[in-house]
Amino acid sequence: MIRILRKIHTFLYLGAVLLFFIPFYPCLYFFTKDPKKYFNQIVFCRKWISLFATTLVGIRFHVEYEDEENMDWSVPYVICPNHTSILDITALTYLCPQPFSFMGKVELLKNPVTGIFFRSIDIAVDRKSKISSFKAYKKADETLKEGKSLVIFPEGKIDDEYPPRMHEFKSGSFRLAIDNKVKILPVVIKDVWRILWDDGMKYGSRPGVVHIKILKPIDTETLTQEEFDELQRYVYDKMRTHWLQSNSI
Template sequence: MKMILKKVHVYLYAFSVGFSYLLLFPFFYYFSRKTSRYKYMNALRRFWGHISSLVVGILYSFDVEQPIDWSKTYIICPNHTSNLDITAMSIFVKTNDYCFMGKQELADFFVTSLFFRTVDIPVDRQSKIASFRAFKKVMERLQSGVTTIIFPEATIPDHYPPQLKDFKNGPFRMAIELKLPIIPVTSLNTWEILWDDGLKYGSRPGICNIFVHKPIETAHLTIDDADALRDEVHAIISQKLADYDHRRTDS
């Protein structure tokens, strides 16, 4: 019975996301027509994320290690275990000058296609040329002051419960080349609310707990430090996940 209820819940969540997207689509479409309107598109996306989740009892709680100065440009690197991570980041980022970098397939999905053909940047990792062009576009966005959210695992882990995967080098090389700070973000339990797209195990109401680590400055680093920076961010997130699991086990 519990699994049946979780399956019902995930379909209710999907309906909430899809229906609210249709209601807001005329505004999304209007804002997507010009680059100068992307900030309004992002503001509306934040509202959409709040509402579509709240309707089915999904909330987001952010524990921020250090206040974020949103007048600066960042590369934000969260771990990735759930489609809810995208919504969480849309809600967390308090500037409207931001974009996601994500897999090419998102340009074909119903509720993400408009974003990944305009404000966000898809990357086809099967093609070196396409990947190069995508990262070049991200670099241009960052240089123009657009904070960029990149999931360094590049995908949601296939196994359940999810384990942190190795990180790709791209965001860390870009951060060093552009001398931009990186913000590691640990999504602690979104997978418990909804793992991946929720189709296998369903979903449930609950609070997604997100820990936002203090920014890591890169101005003093060289490109030879990219691997070390990648490993540092991986270790920070991995340790936070281990601490969370330990506290949950003890309780």
């Protein structure tokens, strides 16, 4: 019975996303004709579509900071969250007050909702293709040079196993941060997988509060590309420590 209710909740959530996407679509259609000019407006639409949908089905977000006093949202970051759920996208739109782009898998282009954003302001990458990876890296580099933040899930995918665990990080986000002398912002999305794991099709979902911790930004100003391995390991270890404190799995 619980499994059935959770499945119903997932379909209610997906229906809510479409419910709010449809009235926003005419504006998005217009804005995406010139995404550079209307970048902020597209980000605004994405944020409120996702937040209206989660609110309607009883999913809320709580954010805490490791060092809130020194958090400066006026500068760009390479934002590195862990990844266990499609709700991670909404979590990032909730916590980040500045315009930003996602880098995500190329399959998101096929989704009727995410596709409009990945064809305009976000960056799709086919990790199996070296050419696609190179083009995505160049576009990400341009995004940071324009002064915008970039969200990259450094694990590269959602864990196939349940309960999930944090996988080793890929190097792209750290290379980009060092190349552009932009701070890394580690974000630990603690327990969203308990509310909705992956796309919700297997175990369903439920109402609840997603707890997010924003760790202290890490300066890359003095780092070189030779030091990216050390940076990558440091960020992984720090995020994994907070993850394990929140998840007894």
